[in-house]
Amino acid sequence: MLMRIILTALPFLSLATASKDTCEWPSWQDALTTCHGPPSTYTVKASNGKGLGLFSAHDLDVGEIVMRETPPLKISPPEIVKGSGYPMPAVTKLVRKEFDTLSSAVQDEIMSLTYHITSSKEATMDKLGIIFRTNAYNSGKDIGLFPKIARINHSCRPNASYYWSDKLNKRIVYATRKIKKGEEVYVSYIPLLLTQEGRQKLLDRYGFKCSCDACAQERAAQDVSDERRTTIQKAFADFEPQLTLEPPRTKKARQQARKNAKASLQLTELVHQEGLADYFAKAYRVAAISHARVKDWKVAAIWANKGYELKYIEDPDSPYTMEMHNLTSNFIANWESELQVGQ
Ligand SMILES: [Zn+2]
The missing domain is CATH 2.170.270.10 (SET domain)
Structure with a gap:
């Protein structure tokens, strides 16, 4: 019963695994990437x-x-x-x-x-x-x-x-x-986690001045966007060495892990505000692992599943998809045991 409730909360998990080999897709476009x-x-x-x-x-x-x-x-x-x-x-x-x-x-x-x-x-x-x-x-x-x-x-x-x-x-x-x-x-x-000036430098080799939505903004909005992208870039780099499932052992490490869990939610928020869909899954992975380190299994499972959903859509066979699938299963199992202990 418990597993059913969890899978209802995480619908994609059951949909994706069930439809992987059947090429069924609930839209006018009846083909998965593998078809x-x-x-x-x-x-x-x-x-x-x-x-x-x-x-x-x-x-x-x-x-x-x-x-x-x-x-x-x-x-x-x-x-x-x-x-x-x-x-x-x-x-x-x-x-x-x-x-x-x-x-x-x-x-x-x-x-x-x-x-x-x-x-x-x-x-x-x-x-x-x-x-x-x-x-x-x-x-x-x-x-x-x-x-x-x-x-x-x-x-x-x-x-x-x-x-x-x-x-x-x-x-x-x-x-x-x-x-x-x-x-x-x-x-x-x-790569998009650069200021407008930094992006234009990279685009020079294609021989055009970018006039996309992000580059055509007013100066003030441009400054906010630059700041967001720089912050997101730095946050990803700071998180990288801490993305381990190893539980924190010292009091200081536990405090840091709690801070990280909070910061990971701010990171996902920033990536959404900036509309950088290319980086959503990466941010969800950070949020999932950061919450697993403070044993918040429910939140960890939800973020891992969101990341899995995006990675599955992108490429069902990639190692990243597999990783997010395994993390989701692992966190659901921990969440389940936690609920059973609490009964
Ligand atoms: Zn642009």
């Missing part, structure tokens, strides 16, 4: 001041798939040169070899992608290599080019994210916030 056959959920059209952009063709809920794409062009990267990354001539040679095997339609699609030249020397280089550098992603052990995904513009407060699935040989883009039909889909090209 094949991408639904057509987007259109590509002009985006104000940003060239082309990708727009949702449906209302999408958190976790629903925007698109999945198999890279038509993939290379095994050459050896990295210390301090300067992959050598461009070697990359370009590999890319050119693969490119020549593609149909002319795919070749045209690739050559129409945007690219950014960072020096005058590059102006004389093979444009294909520069297009590849601007648009390619690490894809398992390889580097792949995804011409359709490359149409998704950047935002410092994105509504979608993506991951590479070795199993499907696809990059999968999914909504991290609710997206309305007709709304533009955005991902982030960079």
Whole structure:
């Protein structure tokens, strides 16, 4: 009876484990990330001041798939040169070899992608290599080019994210916030826990000035946002060495653990206020483990399950999903024993 009550309180736990292999999904989109056959959920059209952009063709809920794409062009990267990354001539040679095997339609699609030249020397280089550098992603052990995904513009407060699935040989883009039909889909090209100035420095290599919702705010709102992002970044770094399930042994350590539990809730609040969906699961993990260390099993289980829910949506097979699943089970078991002792 007790387990049933707990599972009612944590509905996703039972839903996710039950539906994992059946490809049932309670929406118009009847496919989980592990199913094949991408639904057509987007259109590509002009985006104000940003060239082309990708727009949702449906209302999408958190976790629903925007698109999945198999890279038509993939290379095994050459050896990295210390301090300067992959050598461009070697990359370009590999890319050119693969490119020549593609149909002319795919070749045209690739050559129409945007690219950014960072020096005058590059102006004389093979444009294909520069297009590849601007648009390619690490894809398992390889580097792949995804011409359709490359149409998704950047935002410092994105509504979608993506991951590479070795199993499907696809990059999968999914909504991290609710997206309305007709709304533009955005991902982030960079780490987001930086000030506006810091983000723009990283975006310079893509050759555009960011004018997303977060960057276009009034100065005062911008300062608040900068402060929040800096605080979140510092909090994650401060928490990292303390994220252990080892119980605190000394009085001082117990006091610190209590402080941490409180601070972890402030951290989740800040990440929500800043609308950084990409970091929700990371904050939930901090809250879950911090509450486990003070043996607040109920709160720990709820945060772990929230983290599991997000990680499962993102990639059911990832080690992070597994970790959050195990933490949820562990904390529920402790919560259950605590309730039994109290009876
Ligand atoms: Zn921005």
